Amino acid sequence: MILELLTYLLKFIGIILLQVLVVDNVELSSYINPYIYISFILLLPITIKPWHALFLAFICGAFVDALSSTPGLHIAASVLLAFVRIHYLRFATTKEDTESRITPSMSKKGIVWFVFYCFSMTLVHHTFLFFLEIYGFYEFFSTLLRIILSTLVTVMMIVVGQLLFYNTKISNG
Numbered sequence: 001m002i003l004e005l006l007t008y009l010l011k012f013i014g015i016i017l018l019q020v021l022v023v024d025n026v027e028l029s030s031y032i033n034p035y036i037y038i039s040f041i042l043l044l045p046i047t048i049k050p051w052h053a054l055f056l057a058f059i060c061g062a063f064v065d066a067l068s069s070t071p072g073l074h075i076a077a078s079v080l081l082a083f084v085r086i087h088y089l090r091f092a093t094t095k096e097d098t099e100s101r102i103t104p105s106m107s108k109k110g111i112v113w114f115v116f117y118c119f120s121m122t123l124v125h126h127t128f129l130f131f132l133e134i135y136g137f138y139e140f141f142s143t144l145l146r147i148i149l150s151t152l153v154t155v156m157m158i159v160v161g162q163l164l165f166y167n168t169k170i171s172n173g
Contacts, residue, residue, distance in 0.1 A: 008044075012060065015040045020067040023157075031146045034154040035074075037064050038125050039161060041082055042118060046093055047101045050086045057082035070133075077129035084124050092117065106162045118158055122151045 019037040028034075041057050048056075061078030065071055089104065092113075106114040126147045134143055 012040055016063050031149045032153050033150045034157050036157050038081060039158045042121055043103050045101055045103050046089055046097055053082045054079055073132055077125050080128050081121055081125040085121055118155050122154050126151050
């Protein structure tokens with residue numbers, strides 16, 4: 001239990017630092033803003049209590065907001081992501097997944113399942129974040145392009161991270 005908590009704390013610190021110190025400082029385009037910190041929320045165990053997931057999402061968003069000078073934007077989007085994730089996983093996982101206390105990762109659920117999960121959740125997060133950021137729908141099509149491109153790049157970065165840093169055996173189903 002203590003080892004698992006320490007592991008998640010180190011992942012949290014590493015992902016937040018990677019986001020704030022590296023990813024936020026790389027200018028890909030004005031339309032591409034990857035937010036890999038959401039992988040911390042996405043990779044929480046399936047059996048985590050809903051209020052724990054919401055609280056951790058709040059803390060994660062608060063750190064990103066504090067280090068990026070975006071008061072409240074990432075908190076709101078992260079908490080929404082955690083909320084939607086709870087309901088998504090209720091329908092997308094089996095009883096065996098819940099009993100074995102797995103984390104939603106490529107090595108446990110397969111490439112197709114994980115990419116669809118990651119894409120769906122990232123799309124929810126980015127849509128809410130970017131429309132909240134412009135505070136309206138007046139730049140709808142440019143914001144939509146920004147959402148799509150940022151979602152694709154974020155998912156790609158999370159998938160590459162899964163391939164580089166997580167367990168080796170990956171199933172295709």
